[in-house]
Amino acid sequence: MAVGTGTTPIASTNAALPTPVKAEAHRRGRPWREWLTSYAFLIPAFIVIGGFTFVAMVMAIFLSFFKYDGFTLEWTGLNNYAKAIVNADFHRALLNVVYYMVVVVTFQTILALSMALVLDRIMVGRGVFRTVYYLPAITSSVVMGLIFSWLFSPGGWVGSVVGIFIPGLREFGWLLDPGTALPAIMTTPIWSTAASFMIVFVAGLQDIPTHIYEAAKIDGAVGWRSLWNITIPLLRPTIFLVVVLGTIGSLQVFDQVYVMTNGGPLKSTLTPVFLIYTNGFRDFSFGLGSAEAFILFAIIFVFTLVQRRFIDTTVEY
Numbered sequence: 001m002a003v004g005t006g007t008t009p010i011a012s013t014n015a016a017l018p019t020p021v022k023a024e025a026h027r028r029g030r031p032w033r034e035w036l037t038s039y040a041f042l043i044p045a046f047i048v049i050g051g052f053t054f055v056a057m058v059m060a061i062f063l064s065f066f067k068y069d070g071f072t073l074e075w076t077g078l079n080n081y082a083k084a085i086v087n088a089d090f091h092r093a094l095l096n097v098v099y100y101m102v103v104v105v106t107f108q109t110i111l112a113l114s115m116a117l118v119l120d121r122i123m124v125g126r127g128v129f130r131t132v133y134y135l136p137a138i139t140s141s142v143v144m145g146l147i148f149s150w151l152f153s154p155g156g157w158v159g160s161v162v163g164i165f166i167p168g169l170r171e172f173g174w175l176l177d178p179g180t181a182l183p184a185i186m187t188t189p190i191w192s193t194a195a196s197f198m199i200v201f202v203a204g205l206q207d208i209p210t211h212i213y214e215a216a217k218i219d220g221a222v223g224w225r226s227l228w229n230i231t232i233p234l235l236r237p238t239i240f241l242v243v244v245l246g247t248i249g250s251l252q253v254f255d256q257v258y259v260m261t262n263g264g265p266l267k268s269t270l271t272p273v274f275l276i277y278t279n280g281f282r283d284f285s286f287g288l289g290s291a292e293a294f295i296l297f298a299i300i301f302v303f304t305l306v307q308r309r310f311i312d313t314t315v316e317y
Contacts, residue, residue, distance in 0.1 A: 064290035080291035090292060093270045094299070096182060100271070101250035104186050104193075109242050111194040113235075116201030117227075130202075137195035141188075145259030148188045149175065152260075158184075178268035181261050185269055188256045193249065197242045204238030205231070240311045244304055251300050272296045 064081070067074040084090050115133055122129055136144070151157045152174035163170025174184040208231065216222075216230055232239075254273040261269040263278070272292065280289030 060290040060293055063287050064294055066287045068286045069284045070286065076287065080287045081295065083288060084292045084295055089267065089270065089275055090272070090295075092267055093272045093275045096269065097251055097253065097271045100182060100186060100253060101247055103183070104189050104250045105243060105246040107186075108190045108194045108197060108246055109239070111190060112197035112242065113201050113239075115194065115198040116205060117231075119198065119202055120205045130199075133198055134195045136192040137199075139192065141192065141255040142259055144188050144192050145256045148184070148256075149260045152184045175261055176265055178266045181265060182269050185256050185260055188260070189250070189253065193246065197246070200242055201235070201238055204235050208234050236311065240307065243311065244307055247303050247307065248300055251296065251303070 065075065065077060067076045067080070119126065119129055119133065152159075154171045154173045154176075158174060159170050159172055162172075172180075174180045212230060212234070213226060216226055221229055252273050253271050254277065257263060257269050257271050257274045258277075263270045263274050273296070276289045276292045276296070279285045279292065
């Protein structure tokens with residue numbers, strides 16, 4: 001209580017700050033708390049990614065300059081890279097995977113776009129069809145490999161169907177013949193990955209403004225003309241994404257080869273990643289396997305740059 005001396009009373013230093021001042025201070029402190037909370041939740045993911053990706057990558061770079069069998073470490077410089085470059089098996093694996101990539105990326109892109117176009121035009125039960133189409137994408141690649149191994153086995157479903165028209169192929173071992181083993185493996189990723197890329201294409205189709213189709217329809221562009229002159233050009237960014245992801249995935253194929261043929265017969269299905277696995281974890285040549293891994297990384301990087309150069313991703317509505 002102020003003393004009646006005619007002077008203005010002095011406020012107590014313990015008095016509470018006005019509410020607006022406290023609210024402003026609270027708002028200024030909130031971003032820091034949100035930042036700390038967010039990164040606290042991300043720490044486990046950072047640890048896992050760092051341990052299994054970044055640390056592993058650094059170790060692979062280190063080991064690529066050494067001869068290492070798990071026990072002894074011997075400096076070899078660029079010898080592992082030179083050995084990989086002149087390795088006949090590595091050449092065979094690269095030829096196989098380039099052939100695999102061209103066929104798989106082409107057909108999975110066409111199949112994914114076709115399914116997306118069909119799904120985009122379905123008015124009733126779109127969610128059901130989308131779920132059915134997407135089932136192969138969520139199925140384990142190992143399970144898919146086992147299923148397709150049974151389909152292509154002698155007397156399997158594929159042989160039974162083809163045998164109706166060519167009786168001599170009813171008991172044919174598609175995965176046992178060097179000429180048909182790799183094409184048989186290709187059917188597995190084409191079927192499974194097309195479902196994932198279908199969702200990407202559906203999103204791209206939904207981003208195309210409808211007034212463009214309406215204007216084109218007035219000019220007589222319908223059906224195939226509309227698809228070729230409007231849809232495909234406006235989907236260039238999506239096509240680029242699908243092609244790049246498909247290329248990267250194809251060049252790193254491993255699961256199907258490991259499950260279905262184990263690199264045979266006669267190395268006709270040998271791929272770079274399977275060769276890296278063989279050198280590193282069967283022959284314990286970790287240095288050679290690491291060098292081959294980084295050569296493969298360089299090849300994937302070059303393929304991506306080339307695709308970026310030849311696929312125009314700019315779109316103007």
